[in-house]
Amino acid sequence: MVDLGLKTLLFDKVRFLITVSGVAFAVTLVLVQGGLFVGLLDNSTITIEKLGADLWITSKNSPNLDFVHQFPDSNLYRARSVPGISRADNLILSFMQVALPTGAEETTIVYAMQDFSRWGVPWELEAGSLDGLESGSFVAFDESASKRFGPFEVGDYREVNGHRFRVVGKTRGAKSFTTTPLAFMDFHRAQELQPDLLSGKTSYIVVKLAPDADPAAVKAELERRLPYNDVYTAKAWAERSRDYWVANTGIGFNAFLTVFLGCLVGVVVVAQTLYTSTMEHLKEFGTVKAIGGSNLDIYRMLGQQASIAAVVGFALGYVPAELLKPVIAGAGLKLIIRPELTAVVFVGTVVLCLLSAIVSFRKVKNIDPALVFRT
Amino acid sequence: MFTVVAEDVTKTFREGRETVAVLKGASLHVEAGEVVALEGPSGSGKTTFLSILGCLLSATSGHVVIAGEKVDQARPSACQAVRRRHIGFVFQQFNLFPALTAAENVEYALNLKGVDGTAAKAQARELLERVGMADRMRFLPRDLSGGQKQRVAIARALVASPSVILADEPTANLDASVATQVLELFGELARREQRSLLIVTHDPRVRHVADRVVGIADGRIAA
Numbered sequence: 001m002v003d004l005g006l007k008t009l010l011f012d013k014v015r016f017l018i019t020v021s022g023v024a025f026a027v028t029l030v031l032v033q034g035g036l037f038v039g040l041l042d043n044s045t046i047t048i049e050k051l052g053a054d055l056w057i058t059s060k061n062s063p064n065l066d067f068v069h070q071f072p073d074s075n076l077y078r079a080r081s082v083p084g085i086s087r088a089d090n091l092i093l094s095f096m097q098v099a100l101p102t103g104a105e106e107t108t109i110v111y112a113m114q115d116f117s118r119w120g121v122p123w124e125l126e127a128g129s130l131d132g133l134e135s136g137s138f139v140a141f142d143e144s145a146s147k148r149f150g151p152f153e154v155g156d157y158r159e160v161n162g163h164r165f166r167v168v169g170k171t172r173g174a175k176s177f178t179t180t181p182l183a184f185m186d187f188h189r190a191q192e193l194q195p196d197l198l199s200g201k202t203s204y205i206v207v208k209l210a211p212d213a214d215p216a217a218v219k220a221e222l223e224r225r226l227p228y229n230d231v232y233t234a235k236a237w238a239e240r241s242r243d244y245w246v247a248n249t250g251i252g253f254n255a256f257l258t259v260f261l262g263c264l265v266g267v268v269v270v271a272q273t274l275y276t277s278t279m280e281h282l283k284e285f286g287t288v289k290a291i292g293g294s295n296l297d298i299y300r301m302l303g304q305q306a307s308i309a310a311v312v313g314f315a316l317g318y319v320p321a322e323l324l325k326p327v328i329a330g331a332g333l334k335l336i337i338r339p340e341l342t343a344v345v346f347v348g349t350v351v352l353c354l355l356s357a358i359v360s361f362r363k364v365k366n367i368d369p370a371l372v373f374r375t
Numbered sequence: 376m377f378t379v380v381a382e383d384v385t386k387t388f389r390e391g392r393e394t395v396a397v398l399k400g401a402s403l404h405v406e407a408g409e410v411v412a413l414e415g416p417s418g419s420g421k422t423t424f425l426s427i428l429g430c431l432l433s434a435t436s437g438h439v440v441i442a443g444e445k446v447d448q449a450r451p452s453a454c455q456a457v458r459r460r461h462i463g464f465v466f467q468q469f470n471l472f473p474a475l476t477a478a479e480n481v482e483y484a485l486n487l488k489g490v491d492g493t494a495a496k497a498q499a500r501e502l503l504e505r506v507g508m509a510d511r512m513r514f515l516p517r518d519l520s521g522g523q524k525q526r527v528a529i530a531r532a533l534v535a536s537p538s539v540i541l542a543d544e545p546t547a548n549l550d551a552s553v554a555t556q557v558l559e560l561f562g563e564l565a566r567r568e569q570r571s572l573l574i575v576t577h578d579p580r581v582r583h584v585a586d587r588v589v590g591i592a593d594g595r596i597a598a
Contacts, residue, residue, distance in 0.1 A: 001486050290464045297487065370423065373543045
C-alpha cells in the first residue's frame with residue numbers, strides 16, 4: 001500500500017521540521033515544568049518518606065511538614081504506652097539562623113532527634129557521621145547548603161543561633177520545598193538553642209508500628225489519648241503537606257498554567273501547520289476523492305500525519321528535557337521525570353496532535369469537488 | 376449501449392441571496408468506445424456538467440446513469456462507489472501527487488480501488504508500459520515533462536478499467552506535438568478498450584480524434 005500521508009509529510013522536509021520542532025518545544029516545556037513541579041513536591045515530603053515512620057503525631061491543624069507548631073515533648077510517653085507501637089520518638093523541626101564566615105546570616109531548617117540512626121537518617125552520607133551528635137555541639141548539614149552557606153567541610157565550625165557548632169557530617173539528598181538547607185542536630189541541643197520556643201516542646205512524634213499491629217486501631221487509640229494532637233499515616237501526612245504547597249502557594253496553578261501554555265503552543269503549532277498543509281494540498285485531497293477515495297481515507301491520512309508529528313516531536317522534546325537534568329541540579333533544583341509523567345505527556349501529545357487535525361478534517365469535509373478541475 | 380446517460384440535468388447554486396442556474400436541462404448520451412468532445416465558452420457549465428457526470432457534484436434535478444448504474448445523488452457513498460468502479464479522470468493540471476513517483480501515483484489509485492501489494496505494483500507497471508512510461512516509473516512528477524505527466528495521469532485514469540473516462544482540457548498544458556501524441560493515445564485506448572471518453576476542451580485538435588463534437592452553451596447541450 002502506498003503511504004501517501006507519510007510520503008507527503010516527509011516530502012516537504014522544512015515544513016515537517018517546523019511541525020516537529022513546535023511539538024518538541026512544547027513537550028520539553030511540559031516535561032521540564034512538570035518534572036520541576038514533581039521535584040519540588042518530592043523535596044517537600046522527602047523526609048517523611050525517608051524517615052520510615054508509620055504514623056506522625058503533629059500539633060492540631062498543622063498545615064504541612066515545615067510549618068508546624070510545637071507541643072509538649074512529654075506527650076511522647078503517652079504515645080509510647082499505646083499497644084502496637086514498636087518505637088516512638090520526638091522530632092523537632094525548627095527554622096534557625098546560621099552565621100556565615102562572610103558575616104551574613106542564612107536560615108536553615110533544623111531536624112533534631114535523640115537518635116537519628118534508629119530512623120534511617122541520614123539516608124545518604126557524603127562525609128563524616130551523625131553518630132554521637134548528642135555528645136557535644138555538633139551539627140550536620142546537607143551538601144545542598146553549600147549553595148547558600150558557601151563551601152564547607154566536615155571539621156569546619158559554624159554558628160547556629162549564636163552558638164558555635166562543629167560540622168561532623170555532610171548528608172546528601174535532604175532537601176526542603178523552599179530549598180532552605182537542612183541541618184541535623186541533637187534533640188536537647190535544639191531545645192537549648194531556642195528555649196522560648198522549644199523548651200519542653202517537640203514538633204512531632206514519629207511512630208513505628210509493631211509488625212503485627214493494626215495501623216487503624218493504633219491511630220485511633222493515639223487520637224483518643226492525645227486529643228490535642230492530630231495523627232496521620234505517613235502517606236496522609238505527605239499528601240497533606242504536598243496539597244498545602246499546591247493549593248495555598250499558587251505553585252500548583254503556576255505549574256498548571258505553564259503546562260497548559262506548553263500544550264497550547266504544541267496544539268497551535270501542529271494545528272496551524274497541518275491546516276496550512278491541508279490548504280496547500282486541498283487539490284490533492286480533491287484528487288484523492290476523484291480517483292475513488294473517501295473523506296475517511298483523507299481523515300486517516302491527516303490523522304497519521306498528526307500522529308507521526310506527535311511521536312517524532314515527543315522523542316525530540318524528551319531528549320533535551322533529560323539533558324537539562326544536570327543543569328537544573330546545578331541550580332539546586334530537582335527535575336524528576338517519572339515514567340508516569342512521561343506516559344501522560346506522550347499520550348497527551350498524541351491526543352492533542354490528533355485533536356489539532358480535526359480543524360483540517362472540517363476543511364476536507366467541505367472540499368468543493370469541482371476544485372480538481374480548476375487551474 | 377450507452378455508458379453515459381444524462382437526462383435533463385439542472386444545477387443551481389446559491390450566490391448570496393440569488394440563485395444562479397448553471398445547467399438548465401443538459402442531456403447527453405455517450406456510447407461505449409465513443410470519444411466525445413464537449414466544447415463551450417467559459418461559464419457555459421462544462422466543468423459543472425463534468426463534475427456531475429463524474430459523481431463529484433450532485434444535480435439539482437434530472438437523472439444520470441453511468442455504466443448502467445443510476446447515480447443516487449442523495450447518497451454520497453453511492454456516488455463514491457460509482458466513481459470508484461466506473462470513472463477515471465484526467466485533469467488539465469495532471470493532479471499527480473508530487474510526493475509519489477509515477478509508479479506510486481498509479482499504485483495509489485489502485486490501492487483506493489482495493490488492489491494492494493504485488494498485484495498493485497504489477498498492474499501499475501503494466502499501465503505505465505501501455506502509455507509508454509516504462510522508463511520513467513521511478514521519477515517524481517517534478518522530474519517529468521508535461522506530456523509525461525499527462526501520460527502518467529492517463530495510466531492512473533485507466534486503473535481498474537473504468538467504463539468512462541472524463542478528461543478536462545487534457546492538452547491545455549502541453550505543446551502541440553505532445554498534445555497530438557496524448558490525444559492519439561487517448562483515442563486509441565478508448566476505442567481499443569471500449570471506454571467512453573468525454574473530453575472537455577477548447578483545443579480544436581481534439582476534433583480530429585473525437586467521434587462526435589457537442590457544444591454546451593448557457594447550460595444546455597447543443598448538438
